[in-house]
Amino acid sequence: MNIPTSNHPRVVIIGAGFAGIAIAKKLRNKNLQVVLLDKHNYHTFQPLLYQVATGGLEAGSIAYPIRKVIQEYKDFYFRLTSVKEIDTVNQKVISEIGDLHYDYLVIATGSKTNYFGNKEIERNAMSMKTIPQSLNIRSLILENFEQAVLVKDEAERNLLINFVLVGAGPTGVELAGALAEMKKAILQKDYPDLDIDKMQINLIQSGDRVLNTMSEKSSAEAEQFLLDLGVKIWKNVRVTNYDGKTVTTNSDLVFDTATVIWTAGVQGAKVAGLNAKSLVEKVERIRVNQYNQVVGYENIFAIGDIASMETELFPQGHPMMAQPAIQQGVLLGENLVNLIQNKPMKAFEYNDRGSMATIGRNLAVVDLPNYHFSGIFAWFVWMFVHLFSLIGFKNKAVVFLNWVYNYIRLDREGRLIVRPFKKRSFTTFTSDEI
Amino acid sequence: MNIPTSNHPRVVIIGAGFAGIAIAKKLRNKNLQVVLLDKHNYHTFQPLLYQVATGGLEAGSIAYPIRKVIQEYKDFYFRLTSVKEIDTVNQKVISEIGDLHYDYLVIATGSKTNYFGNKEIERNAMSMKTIPQSLNIRSLILENFEQAVLVKDEAERNLLINFVLVGAGPTGVELAGALAEMKKAILQKDYPDLDIDKMQINLIQSGDRVLNTMSEKSSAEAEQFLLDLGVKIWKNVRVTNYDGKTVTTNSDLVFDTATVIWTAGVQGAKVAGLNAKSLVEKVERIRVNQYNQVVGYENIFAIGDIASMETELFPQGHPMMAQPAIQQGVLLGENLVNLIQNKPMKAFEYNDRGSMATIGRNLAVVDLPNYHFSGIFAWFVWMFVHLFSLIGFKNKAVVFLNWVYNYIRLDREGRLIVRPFKKRSFTTFTSDEI
Incomplete structure (x- = not known):
């Protein structure tokens, strides 16, 4: 993907939805190299899609150029691509535009429509x-x-x-x-x-x-x-x-x-390559612990709709909405910086604002x-x-x-x-x- | 095209660019049945296309729903279609969605890119x-x-x-x-x-x-x-x-x-079916007299980019720009009403505003x-x-x-x-x- 080498650990974020953008902002200028991947060159404000569909708003009004978000971030790269697979053994993201090594991987691929197999x-x-x-x-x-x-x-x-x-x-x-x-x-x-x-x-x-x-x-x-x-x-x-x-x-x-x-219905927009036991069947979400760490991996995280954190209050994971995604993105941003500095991470707690x-x-x-x-x-x-x-x-x-x-x-x-x-x-x- | 019959003479306008919209507005509630045809359901403000192309404006900002323009006009219809040919003998427009009889036809199809045959x-x-x-x-x-x-x-x-x-x-x-x-x-x-x-x-x-x-x-x-x-x-x-x-x-x-x-380069977006002698070769424009009447026809008119009115000042027709199109549309609107009422028509004179x-x-x-x-x-x-x-x-x-x-x-x-x-x-x- 033609990303320069860096002295800093590399964090790869897949997806620039609510969760991906939230963590990207948190990782700004934190002595990390960050590579953000998305299949669109813009962030979509999904809650207003229905107004675009019914002619009330133009598409451009609810989209925002991803490169503009990260414009002044140091050692921060965006690549327009679809991810095909994750090679967890060699710590590589395999995409349409080539492979990329990661030190830490954040999966924020969101969700897609679920037709329940029909x-x-x-x-x-x-x-x-x-x-x-x-x-x-x-x-x-x-x-x-x-x-x-x-x-x-x-x-x-x-x-x-x-x-x-x-x-x-x-x-x-x-x-x-x-x-x-x-x-x-x-x-x-x-x-x-x-x-x-x-x-x-x-x-x-x-x-x-x-x-x-x-x-x-x-x-x-x-x-x-x-x-x-x-x-x-x-x-x-x-x-x-x-x-x-x-x-x-x-x-x-x-x-x-x-x-x-x-x-x-929606289901997780899962990425191939993860362990079967880290996946929740049918809903296709990725099972994470309270730090949004994917079950079975040390350096792979999932946030937002794709992540299923099973808690007492949410036995099937948090609702697939903007709020949990943003909150997980923000917290994981802080946790990742702590993890790399060998400081303790904080467990996620959803603050339901209604x-x-x-x-x-x-x-x-x-x-x-x-x-x-x-x-x-x-x-x-x-x-x-x-x-x-x-x-x-x-x-x-x-x-x-x-x-x-x-x-x-x-x-x-x-x-x-x-x-x-x-x-x-x-x-x-x-x-x-x- | 499923247009109801009417007691009024039917005017068919092909194209809702500057010229077509200008005449449409003039023909509002004039005891005519008007059918406006366009291959898009919106009018395009072409002078700002370059800003859409370079991300300065959204497409929707320079487009306007045609149906909204004519929303309150009586006996006025819009149809979304491409015209294939004109049958001048039977006074019919032949389109992708069927044929339509006209009493008066206004060709306002504008221009298209000219690659000079390459x-x-x-x-x-x-x-x-x-x-x-x-x-x-x-x-x-x-x-x-x-x-x-x-x-x-x-x-x-x-x-x-x-x-x-x-x-x-x-x-x-x-x-x-x-x-x-x-x-x-x-x-x-x-x-x-x-x-x-x-x-x-x-x-x-x-x-x-x-x-x-x-x-x-x-x-x-x-x-x-x-x-x-x-x-x-x-x-x-x-x-x-x-x-x-x-x-x-x-x-x-x-x-x-x-x-x-x-x-x-641009050339007229000509419609098939007209007499060869009413066409200007190479530029593919339609030759009109000073009333925008197509040479050789009583009840067919052309306005805007597609029309070539050869005058002393403009021996090759007016410039293919918004101003002559709008002015021709406005005047032909008045002239058509006069013609139908057997009143004299006014010759077009281009008011060059710069x-x-x-x-x-x-x-x-x-x-x-x-x-x-x-x-x-x-x-x-x-x-x-x-x-x-x-x-x-x-x-x-x-x-x-x-x-x-x-x-x-x-x-x-x-x-x-x-x-x-x-x-x-x-x-x-x-x-x-x-």
């Missing part, structure tokens, strides 16, 4: 974990409507304007709300020759409530907000297949639709550790927390400006098909390649 | 007429640098960081200036392990001055600005070929480069009909003219915010490879070489 759903449904995927969803939604105006057969037209979202976690709920608002405020006006009332937004959940990682109060309120917006909610329904036209379920229920957005989800204009739910609230104040809290979590002043300012504009004008001017999305059922390429 | 240049060079093309250029520039840090062979590395721009019109000059500023303010910091001084920006011009449609004063000043920024200018040099690695010219001069951006180009921070040249100025004041004039020409308040505000930020911080945070551009010559690098 290849047909994977082929036909849309996923929303990256910016290209969000832009594909945006293109597909708009292409559906452009196509719908041309179609004379009603059943075929309904197929195009029927949206099925599988999974009612924060992503599914926020996307459903945003689609419902698009329907009301924009699509109605943009497509006067379509009967937009026929547009359906179906949210399918295998469990018995939406937002099932939040409080029951939040679930109930979010559900009511969604229903008020016209979203159809299907609880206790498990999707069994989607062939590109029809969603089948574990009941008699079927949905004819050209668009399924799958947010029903969780929140927005459903639409003036509608959000917030669970603080001891307090729950919802409605317009929750919505403002949601906005400002997200705004201030964005990296960079310009992104904050542009997002703020867009939100103010969208709020006042009830608009989303990002409804642009910049790169047409060719639906997978027509060709064979995957959404990331376009 | 297929090899066309295959290997980059063009910058659309947003996807600008995003491809952005990706390619950044990918070149990401690759350059990996390459150990100096000649190969130089290939990647040597940029050749062919054509020194406004687009070539503005792009050269923007690249020079990126080199100084960003790439230097982003790639500390590269010797950025080795990066070359070569601007090749077949004529004897840059900006040859502007005043000689502007040309001389722009040239000096570019030289001060470190751009190498090659005048009186004609590019003869580019095989993906080497640019050959009509002299001994050759350039080894992985990136050629071709802005050396022209301008920006070279970089605080550097621009402005030619007014009777006055020339340059430098920081010209630069402010350039900015505000472009800002206020953008459609929509939000785009204006976001562009303004970006410019203020970029100006103060000397930055361009849009340096994101959102959709990788896979260039063919990249395959010459094997993983061993990396």
